[in-house]
Amino acid sequence: MRYHHFEGQEAGQIYDWQLIKRLSRYLSPYKYYFISALALLFLGSLLGLVGPYLTKVAIDTYIQQQNISGLNFIALLFIGVILLELAVRYGQIQIMQYTGQRVMQDLRAGLFSHLQRMTPKFYDKQSVGGVMSRLIGDIEVLNEMVTSGVVSMLGDLFMLLGIMGVLLWLNYKLALVVFSVLPLIFYAAQVFRKKVRESFRQIRARMAKINAFLQENLGGMTIVQAFCRQQKNLEQFKKINGDYLDSYLKTVFYYALFFPAIEITTALAMALIIWYGGGQVLQGALTFGVLVAFIEYTQRFFRPINDLSEKYNILQSAMAAAERVFNLLDTDPDISSPDKTQELEQFSKTIEFKQVWFAYSGDEHVLADISFSISKGESVALVGLTGAGKTSIISLLARFYEPSRGQIMIDGYDVRQLNLKQWRSKISLVSQEPFLFSGDILSNIRLGREDISPACVEQAAREVNAHQFISQLPKGYYEPIQERGANLSAGQRQLITFARALVFDPQLLILDEATSSVDSQTEALIQDALEKLLRGRTSIVIAHRLSTIQRANKIIVLDKGKIVEQGSHQELLTRQGIYYWLHQLQFKD
Ligand code: M5T
Numbered sequence: 001m002r003y004h005h006f007e008g009q010e011a012g013q014i015y016d017w018q019l020i021k022r023l024s025r026y027l028s029p030y031k032y033y034f035i036s037a038l039a040l041l042f043l044g045s046l047l048g049l050v051g052p053y054l055t056k057v058a059i060d061t062y063i064q065q066q067n068i069s070g071l072n073f074i075a076l077l078f079i080g081v082i083l084l085e086l087a088v089r090y091g092q093i094q095i096m097q098y099t100g101q102r103v104m105q106d107l108r109a110g111l112f113s114h115l116q117r118m119t120p121k122f123y124d125k126q127s128v129g130g131v132m133s134r135l136i137g138d139i140e141v142l143n144e145m146v147t148s149g150v151v152s153m154l155g156d157l158f159m160l161l162g163i164m165g166v167l168l169w170l171n172y173k174l175a176l177v178v179f180s181v182l183p184l185i186f187y188a189a190q191v192f193r194k195k196v197r198e199s200f201r202q203i204r205a206r207m208a209k210i211n212a213f214l215q216e217n218l219g220g221m222t223i224v225q226a227f228c229r230q231q232k233n234l235e236q237f238k239k240i241n242g243d244y245l246d247s248y249l250k251t252v253f254y255y256a257l258f259f260p261a262i263e264i265t266t267a268l269a270m271a272l273i274i275w276y277g278g279g280q281v282l283q284g285a286l287t288f289g290v291l292v293a294f295i296e297y298t299q300r301f302f303r304p305i306n307d308l309s310e311k312y313n314i315l316q317s318a319m320a321a322a323e324r325v326f327n328l329l330d331t332d333p334d335i336s337s338p339d340k341t342q343e344l345e346q347f348s349k350t351i352e353f354k355q356v357w358f359a360y361s362g363d364e365h366v367l368a369d370i371s372f373s374i375s376k377g378e379s380v381a382l383v384g385l386t387g388a389g390k391t392s393i394i395s396l397l398a399r400f401y402e403p404s405r406g407q408i409m410i411d412g413y414d415v416r417q418l419n420l421k422q423w424r425s426k427i428s429l430v431s432q433e434p435f436l437f438s439g440d441i442l443s444n445i446r447l448g449r450e451d452i453s454p455a456c457v458e459q460a461a462r463e464v465n466a467h468q469f470i471s472q473l474p475k476g477y478y479e480p481i482q483e484r485g486a487n488l489s490a491g492q493r494q495l496i497t498f499a500r501a502l503v504f505d506p507q508l509l510i511l512d513e514a515t516s517s518v519d520s521q522t523e524a525l526i527q528d529a530l531e532k533l534l535r536g537r538t539s540i541v542i543a544h545r546l547s548t549i550q551r552a553n554k555i556i557v558l559d560k561g562k563i564v565e566q567g568s569h570q571e572l573l574t575r576q577g578i579y580y581w582l583h584q585l586q587f588k589d
């Protein structure tokens with residue numbers, strides 16, 4: 001289901017209703033909490049109606065009769081009712097907050113788990129900051145709505161109806177006089193609603209923009225500073241920051257108009273009561289107590305209306321937030337396991353690319369008619385200039401993207417038929433940019449697989465020559481790693497990702513060799529590590545280092561998304577084609 005931006009107001013209501021219905025589904029696990037909170041809310045409102053009536057009784061009955069003990073009783077009752085109301089409201093707030101927090105917790109977890117299913121294609125288009133603002137900001141706004149906004153709106157509404165009922169019961173003529181100002185209020189509220197709605201949508205969207213901008217620029221601060229982009233960035237930031245302010249001020253403007261309008265209407269109602277009601281009292285048609293009760297009730301009557309518009313503020317921004325959250329939840333991952341999957345316990349024969357075409361977007365093909373095969377135990381090297389499409393090939397194999405034409409067959413099954421999780425678990429991927437998470441070295445190598453013992457981790461690290469530098473760190477394998485591995489060198493990060501690939505003992509190793517230049521000693525370590533990593537393993541290697549390439553069973557040479565040569569090192573050299581030329585280039589230095 002999609003939510004569109006409706007122009008008309010009626011459509012807006014239907015639309016809000018859909019969102020509220022969908023939100024309330026998240027309430028169902030906590031429905032008993034919610035129901036008891038509602039019950040308390042109504043009870044609280046009911047108790048709130050009692051005070052003015054007690055005042056009326058005190059004036060009209062006990063003061064009239066000069067009954068001191070009766071007055072004492074009323075005063076005590078008054079205090080008792082207020083204390084009870086306090087207790088009820090306390091309970092209501094506690095339960096409501098608890099429920100709201102649980103719902104938000106569920107929603108946040110649901111959103112995160114959904115985000116984990118999204119493919120790179122999604123993240124290519126979305127800014128991390130924008131997604132973050134949905135996870136944190138939008139859900140916070142929703143939280144506000146659940147805990148205070150909507151629910152107290154119900155209470156307010158109940159209170160309004162209650163007061164109207166009591167007023168009519170006390171004196172219907174005076175009540176009608178008071179109600180005569182209501183059309184004014186409804187009109188003001190209507191205009192206000194319409195205006196504020198759009199600005200709230202704008203506010204949320206602009207906040208997301210600010211988030212996205214911050215996310216990107218804080219992440220790339222080194223580059224910003226290195227290229228002296230600060231001034232330029234600041235200007236950009238000032239611009240989006242200013243846009244945000246503008247839309248915020250717009251709502252402030254409507255508020256600044258609306259609240260005084262309500263105040264004036266309240267004053268008008270009061271004046272009417274004093275004028276008409278006072279006249280009635282003089283004529284003896286109304287008791288003094290009823291007049292006082294009317295004044296008190298009228299004050300209580302307009303207070304919720306004031307509140308209602310305050311709450312409306314929250315509801316508006318919550319609807320805008322809900323819309324964005326649900327839109328995100330409704331974006332299906334474009335790649336997932338099929339309903340009926342082909343189980344593949346063991347990769348045992350071949351991987352085959354059959355006339356595969358691929359475009360990241362539209363029909364700008366970055367891969368054209370790619371066909372090759374790898375048998376189990378073979379090592380295949382992909383070679384080609386930058387941008388030739390090497391990384392794209394392995395992204396397809398790991399099913400991060402879907403080919404636009406052609407098939408990728410694993411042991412004779414289309415990769416699309418396979419259970420996605422099972423297929424990925426057979427692969428260890430060492431990506432071109434080594435990515436480390438915050439945590440320690442140990443957790444970065446075994447990535448949450450607690451069944452892999454520290455001893456195993458150490459063995460893998462020794463194997464890929466990472467143990468040496470790790471053991472020199474103050475805390476060894478428990479040395480904390482900062483976000484993205486900022487406290488390690490590029491070469492060290494690479495060795496850790498090798499250890500990670502090895503410790504999972506994959507049936508297929510995919511290695512996108514980083515081209516980062518490291519010192520010759522590290523280079524030798526990496527070289528050696530690579531050899532051990534690839535030994536006897538089915539692997540696809542995007543290789544830049546000659547020795548890695550030479551050792552491959554098959555070398556596939558790519559140029560502008562096409563396979564131009566294929567064969568062993570010797571075969572390709574004798575052909576004297578592109579490979580030969582690349583080889584010559586490397587040998588020169
Ligand atoms: C091949 C384009 C890129 C290039 C071509 C990753 C990525 C690439 N491209 C996109 O449009 N969107 C993307 O997300 O695809 O790119 P590659 O496969 O990454 O090339 P490579 O791995 O052979 O290059 P390199 O530099 O890693 O050796 O035209 O614009």
Ligand code: MG
Binds near residue numbers: 391512
């Ligand atoms: Mg690449």
